[in-house]
Amino acid sequence: TSPPLGSTQGQGIHIVITAGPTREPLDPVRYLSNHSSGKMGFALAEAAVASGARVTLIAGPVNLPTPAGVTRLDVESAVQMLDTAESLMDTCDIFIGCAAVADYRAESPAEHKIKKQDHQPELTLRLIKNPDIIATLAARPDSPVMVGFAAETRNVVAYAQDKLKRKGLDMIVANDVSAEQMQQGLGFGGDRNAATLIWRQGEDILTQDEPAQDKIQLASKVISQALKCLEL
Numbered sequence: 202t203s204p205p206l207g208s209t210q211g212q213g214i215h216i217v218i219t220a221g222p223t224r225e226p227l228d229p230v231r232y233l234s235n236h237s238s239g240k241m242g243f244a245l246a247e248a249a250v251a252s253g254a255r256v257t258l259i260a261g262p263v264n265l266p267t268p269a270g271v272t273r274l275d276v277e278s279a280v281q282m283l284d285t286a287e288s289l290m291d292t293c294d295i296f297i298g299c300a301a302v303a304d305y306r307a308e309s310p311a312e313h314k315i316k317k318q319d320h321q322p323e324l325t326l327r328l329i330k331n332p333d334i335i336a337t338l339a340a341r342p343d344s345p346v347m348v349g350f351a352a353e354t355r356n357v358v359a360y361a362q363d364k365l366k367r368k369g370l371d372m373i374v375a376n377d378v379s380a381e382q383m384q385q386g387l388g389f390g391g392d393r394n395a396a397t398l399i400w401r402q403g404e405d406i407l408t409q410d411e412p413a414q415d416k417i418q419l420a421s422k423v424i425s426q427a428l429k430c431l432e433l
């Protein structure tokens with residue numbers, strides 16, 4: 202288990218965190234998105250500040266106050282989120298991708314409001330894949346310590362380990378978002394979360410189970426482990 206997060210462990214370190222959903226336009230008044238509240242990402246930003254780090258939070262559309270001491274950059278779409286993250290890579294030591302990035306966007310958002318008279322009785326939307334933000338950043342030659350999140354409804358740790366390898370990450374936080382967990386108020390939207398931290402140590406992959414706890418407590422443990430990964 203990790204010692205409590207000191208207030209100087211992160212000194213001199215720049216941590217960039219993405220949080221919340223992305224919003225992908227269909228037309229000027231409609232979008233595709235998801236139910237991410239942004240709470241976990243904002244808790245991470247708060248814990249990162251508490252570690253003494255400089256913190257930049259790239260936030261999708263959420264309804265949350267900016268934690269004290271955090272530089273917040275608001276974005277809407279996945280492409281905007283990637284562009285903003287790329288612009289920060291020069292100085293970034295640890296990148297934490299906590300955002301629930303929309304996997305797809307409309308291939309060609311309508312310039313004007315889609316009218317239902319024009320589409321009776323069916324409307325087909327053509328979607329294309331968004332860039333994978335964290336995998337794109339991890340593939341850079343100068344990439345920082347990369348921390349991802351994986352929300353899964355089954356085979357949680359196995360799927361998360363697969364994402365760790367596939368995306369070239371140093372660490373991943375696996376969340377069980379199955380119906381049983383959600384019924385206990387864990388995962389999306391709530392104030393508490395359970396997780397398994399998974400990280401690389403040389404050739405090995407280590408795991409640490411974290412029981413249900415406040416998102417802010419869990420966030421401190423994630424920041425603490427990410428700072429250790431930076432030293433490895």
Ligand code: CTP
Binds near residue numbers: 298304331332348352
């Ligand atoms: N992620 C990202 N860019 C995307 C999709 C996901 O950076 N376009 C990041 C998330 O921020 C998270 C990690 O990848 O840190 C895992 O996200 P997840 O949705 O679980 O993974 P996917 O690869 O999208 O797989 P799937 O949704 O099919 O399970």
Ligand code: CA
Binds near residue numbers: 302303304
């Ligand atoms: Ca996804």
